[in-house]
Amino acid sequence: MSKRIIRYGIIGCGGIAHTHAEALLQIKEAKLVGVSGCSPQEPIPFAEKYGIKSFDSNEHLLLSDEIDAVTICTPSGYHAPIAISAAQHKKHAIIEKPLALTTESAKQVVQAFAKNGVTGSVISQLRFYDGIRKVKSIIEDKRLGDLIMANLTMKFHRSQEYYDSGKWRGTWELDGGGAMMNQGIHGVDALLYFIGEVKNVYGYIRTLTHKIEVEDNAVAVVEFKNGCLGTIIASTSMVPACNRTIEIHGTKGTILLEEEHIARLYIEGEKEYSADDIAQGEAASSHIITAGGHVKQLTDFTMALVEGRAPYVSLEDGMKAVDLITSVYASSKTNSIYGR
DSSP states (O other): OOOSSEEEEEEOOSHHHHHHHHHHTTOTTEEEEEEEOSSSSTTHHHHHHHTOEEOSSHHHHHHOTTOSEEEEOSOGGGHHHHHHHHHHTTOEEEEOSOSOSSHHHHHHHHHHHHHHTOOEEEOOGGGGSHHHHHHHHHHHTTTTOSEEEEEEEEEOBOOHHHHHTSTTTTOTTTTOOSIIIIISHHHHHHHHHHHOOEEEEEEEEEOOSSSSSSOSEEEEEEEETTSOEEEEEEESBOSSOOOOEEEEEETTEEEEEETTEEEEEEETTSOOBOHHHHHTTSSSOSOTTTTOHHHHHHHHHHHHHHHTOOOSSOHHHHHHHHHHHHHHHHHHHHTSOEEO
């Protein structure tokens, strides 16, 4: 794409849409042009806040010659159909997580973008934090040796009021899942980013503390194709919430991540880094949070369009996270190992 300025429209005008708008305003190669919502009136306050055009329908936004690319910020159940429509209208698109609610619909999104020759990506902002990139580099350089075990723990808290705040929240139709699909998908994506392809999954999901359709607690055991074993714990029932952690063990060392920060790094034959060392920049950059994950990812996506290259996160990456999570759901439903 030869354009030096990418003109964006935002589809959806809830809380996460503001995150996208504020990120795009920080990118000099991006111009925020317009917004659409679920009704002609819904996007008007959003448009007035940012001084942009309010489109009376998603269709009219996608038909506009003023728009080169869209960000999709609707409830999860609408992501796939809107993304496919964007591709059919020859618009590039970056889609909030999850890419889709099923592996099959995720595949349809991937196919639509390939067929129409436009670029797509899914929000996976953890991949853009310096601490996450550092861990990826250590694993790729084999400094941990062969991977043995990886444990992802996500113990969140969400009140009943949170789920009651939107009719779509906590429903299979529009949320697609609970603690694992909604809150946990970024951690799942990071785990796949680090460890690789999944071979088998066995999982349990339960709804224990909320009046919702979907799970508020999930536990899974994962066997990866490289032989590494893993566990995933996801909950929105914890009082209080705890930091998300990812612990990775190899034949030569261990890494512990708390949120996006490396909390411990031990590699056989090298200096052991503590959290204090890391805060001083010895094992990871000290400016992990400053730019913001959405700003970094939307910058990468914008520059991919400007430079005519692929974005750092592919639609296939988003599909893999959906596939793992829906495999956990299928395993729990059938009480069986679910092979991929």
